Amino acid sequence: MTFLAEISGLFIDRKNGEPVLMLKEQGGTRTVPIWIQMGEMFSLAIQLSKGQFKLPRPFAHDLIKSVILNLQASVDQVVITDIEDYIYRAQVTLISLEKTFKFDARPSDAIVLALKFDAPICIVEEVSEKQIRLIHEAGLTQESLQHRLKELQLEDII
Secondary structure, three states: EEEEEEEEEEEOOOOOOOOOEEEEEOOOOOOOEEEEOOOHHHHHHHOOOOOOOOOOOOOHHHHHHHHHHHOOEEEEEEEEEEEEEEEEEEEEEEEOOOEEEEEEEOHHHHHHHHHHOOEEEEEEEHHHHHHHHHHHHOOOOOOHHHHHHEEEEEEHOO
C-alpha cells in the first residue's frame, strides 16, 4: 500500500549541515525526511518557487522534461519505494500513448520530475515504518529530529 505525500519543506540538518527534504502525508500526520545533496536542494527550491526565480540556462531536469514531452509522454507518478542503509529509493512512472515505463531514480530527482509534471508523490507505507525504526535506533524521536532540522525559506537557498 502507498499513501499520497506532499513537500512540507526544505531543511538543514543542524548536526551535519546536510539538506533534508521533508515529505508529509496528505491529510495525515506521517512525515518522511529524506537527506539530499545541495544540488538537488537547489533544483527543488527552483521548482518550488513556481517560476519566481529564473535561471540563465536550463538544468538537467529541464532537459529530461523536454525529452519526455518530445516523446509524447508524461510523468504519471513518483513512488518512494524503499529505504535501505539510510538510502531512499524511488520509481518514476512514465506514460506514453503506447506504453507505461517504470524507472528507478533518486527520490530528489523523481520529486523534481513530479513537480514539473504536476504528478502525485506516493510513499510505500513500509518506507515510513522503516524510517521510524531507524530514527528510534539512532536514539531519536520524531520530535527530537524535528528540533534538529532548521527550516529554510526559498530565499535562503536561491
